[in-house]
Amino acid sequence: MSSLPDTQQDQPAYRVERSSVHGNGVFAQRDIAPGERIIEYAGREITWDEAQIRAEVQGGPHNHTFFFSLANGNVIDGGDHGNEARFINHSCEPNCEAIEEEDSRIFIYALHDIKQDEELSYSYPLIYEGRHTPAIKKAFACRCGALNCTGTMLAPKPRKRKAKPEAALFADAVPALAAVQNPPPAAPG
Numbered sequence: 002m003s004s005l006p007d008t009q010q011d012q013p014a015y016r017v018e019r020s021s022v023h024g025n026g027v028f029a030q031r032d033i034a035p036g037e038r039i040i041e042y043a044g045r046e047i048t049w050d051e052a053q054i055r056a057e058v059q060g061g062p063h064n065h066t067f068f069f070s071l072a073n074g075n076v077i078d079g080g081d082h083g084n085e086a087r088f089i090n091h092s093c094e095p096n097c098e099a100i101e102e103e104d105s106r107i108f109i110y111a112l113h114d115i116k117q118d119e120e121l122s123y124s125y126p127l128i129y130e131g132r133h134t135p136a137i138k139k140a141f142a143c144r145c146g147a148l149n150c151t152g153t154m155l156a157p158k159p160r161k162r163k164a165k166p167e168a169a170l171f172a173d174a175v176p177a178l179a180a181v182q183n184p185p186p187a188a189p190g
């Protein structure tokens with residue numbers, strides 16, 4: 002999927018590098034203004050059923066699957082023709098938000114001033130339909146470091162699949178999660 006110019010300013014707004022929160026993260030390459038559109042959450046739009054199949058093929062939600070739910074019931078698979086946005090981490094105190102716009106496209110906006118080198122983050126519940134076993138809870142523990150951190154990235158299980166999850170069925174490799182160290186200063190996604 003092609004991407005729009007991410008910013009009206011000259012310099013790229015973001016870069017990807019290792020995050021102390023979780024695996025890779027996306028960081029501000031320069032100061033970002035409140036409300037600035039930073040990046041599109043790119044990827045192929047697929048049905049929820051297809052997403053489930055893809056997750057299974059990849060060995061379950063522990064593997065690299067980055068599904069972002071859309072209002073129409075489909076999901077964006079950030080692992081299929083996606084871009085750097087899939088590396089934005091969750092935070093319980095985010096500095097960005099994801100907004101679905103026309104044509105089922107999702108864009109990441111700055112919630113407030115973001116300083117250069119700050120990690121970008123947004124808040125999204127991870128929809129995991131399997132049993133929330135202790136291992137799963139551990140794998141998806143939140144280490145965002147925010148004062149109000151809930152300690153988990155998992156959304157409460159929806160009663161029905163049609164209940165349209167607000168955001169994502171997302172997952173990352175367990176080794177990456179296990180490698181996560183101590184809480185960072187503050188982060189995203």
Ligand SMILES: [Zn+2]
Nearest residue numbers: 093143145150
């Ligand atoms: Zn947290």
